[in-house]
Amino acid sequence: MTAPTLQRCDACGHELPERDARTSCPACGGLLSLVHAPPAARGAALRALFDERLADAAPAHVADAAGAARASGVWRFRELIAPGVSDAEIVSQPEGNTPLFHRPSVAAWAGVDALLLKHDGFNPTGSFKDRGMTVALTQARRAGARAVACASTGNTSAALAAYASLAGLPGLVLVPGAQQVALGKLAQTLGYGARTLLVRGDFDDCLRLVREGAERLGVYLVNSINPYRIEGQKSVALEILQQLRWDAPDWIVLPAGNLGNTSAVGAALRDAVRLGLIDRAPRVASVQAAGANPFALGFREGFASPRRVKAETVATAIKIGDPASWDRAASVIREFGGVVTEADDAAILEAKAAIDAAGIGCEPASAASVAGVRRLVREGVIRPGERVAAILTGHVLKDPGVLLDYHRAGRDAPLVNAPVEIDATLDGLARAIDAVAS
Structure with a gap:
């Protein structure tokens, strides 16, 4: 080569x-x-290179491409993502460098002692999609694209709109109509300037249409079938390993929709093992919503053939019935001793309430990872003493409507925190304080 x-x-x-x-x-x-x-460095030398870049990272307010590349948690790993890209070509916010939280209350809820929450909702547009979009939009400019396009349940469209604006390229997004996209995500997409088309159909219809249109109309497609998107998304696993000082956890658990992120995590782990960054690989668990569970169904059948379902779930970011990256993701599950499970909407919302109450919050689809951990612990697949890194893919404000509905007065569900109406009097305030403090 x-x-x-x-x-x-x-x-x-x-x-x-x-x-x-x-x-x-x-x-x-x-x-x-x-x-x-292959990179020139391997093993300890490659770890040292990545750690040196982390230590020398520029502040996030840098104005030039070289500074943005230094500050990015994606481009820090460029030898494994896009080694031929120069600083001047990079389109970056910057992204990555997201926190790895430990919250005892969430760990107790899930039933595992050492639960780490990798919160990619701290990316610039509030989701993990920015990791792939920085690489995809960099490639779009390198390839001379005249416009970029995607199908989306919301997060991809927000990321495309922001990065297309940064790259100076027109952006076109196709999203499901009939209020199937959370308002927070739609607001981002419109605000960042992408032309937004509301399609009379679901995400699978949007993806089919944009794939056909991109090929015929000459626009650059940046969904997760784009190989550069996958390369950028590898960085979330590499960052987890680096944050743990290259001592791999026992499990990486993540939500699963179109399966690009499962594919990316597996690709990162292959690189990390092959290049000696880690001496053992974690197992991978992909968690689907019960109402959008084709991959979970396929896992139970030994991945004999791809499955399709009519998706229906409150977790709109993983509301996908015909995943595009099926074969890649199935290979990851096989290779890394992985499992695929599912969580119903009630379990997802309860997990979200536990995460929110710990002061960090997430969108519904993110909480599927923690709901999946709880189920796998109860089934004996994950042992309580194992160290688990669960990926939270989106910010709590991505879908505020679901949050407010969950906590509405009179709702009978675990961890509900309904607002309380009081009189405009000191006695009314005192009674409310007593109720909280008692």
């Missing part, structure tokens, strides 16, 4: 140059993966 990177079809092995703008194989229609030249 003469170039630092090439694109290779997962299905037939057909290869494309690094800057080719196609996001599926022209020979067979399969998904493309990036293949990078």
Whole structure:
């Protein structure tokens, strides 16, 4: 391989140059993966390089591309993500460098002693999608794209809109209509300037349409089928490993919708083991909503064939019935001793209430990871003494409507915190304080 990177079809092995703008194989229609030249450093030397960059990271207010690259928790790992990209080409906010929380109350709720919450809702647009979008929009400019497009349940569209604006490219997003997108995410997409099309259908209809349109109309597709998106999303797992000083947890648990993030975490772990960054890989658990569970159904059948369902769940970010990255994600589950489970909406909302009450909060789909941990502990799959890193994919304000509905007065559900109306008197205030303090 003469170039630092090439694109290779997962299905037939057909290869494309690094800057080719196609996001599926022209020979067979399969998904493309990036293949990078091995980095010069390995093992302790590569760990030291990444740790040195972390220590030297520029402050987030830097104005030039080189400074943004230094401050980014994605581009810190560029040898494993896009080694041929120069600082001047990078489109970055910056993103990444998100916190890894330990909250005893959430760990107790889930039933595991050492539960770590990797909160990617702290990214610039409030979700993990920024990790992939910085690389995808960087590639869009390198490939000479005239516009970028995506289908979305909300988070991808918000990230596309922000990064397209930063890159100076027109952005087009297709989202399900009929109030299927949380208002917080739709507001971001409109505010950041992307042209937003409300499609009379669900996410799967949006993705089918935008894939057909991108190919015919010559716009660059930045959904998670885009191999550069996957490379950027690898950084969440690499960051977890670095934050744990390269001592891998026993499990990484994450929500699963279109399965791009499951694929990305697996790709990162392959790199980390192959290059000697860690001496053992964690197991991977993907958690779906019970009303959008094709991957969980497939897991129970040994992934004999891809499954499709009509998705219906309050966790709109994973409300996907026909995942595009099925084969890649199935390979990750097989390779890393993984499991796929599901949580119903009641369990997801209770997990969210526990996370919110711990002072950090998350959107509903994020809470699926913690709900999944609780189920797997109760089933004996995860042992209470194991160290678990659960990924929270989105910010609490992504879907405030669901939060407010959960805590409405009169609702009978665990951890409800309904507002209390009082008279405008000191006695009324005193009674409220006594009720809280008693």
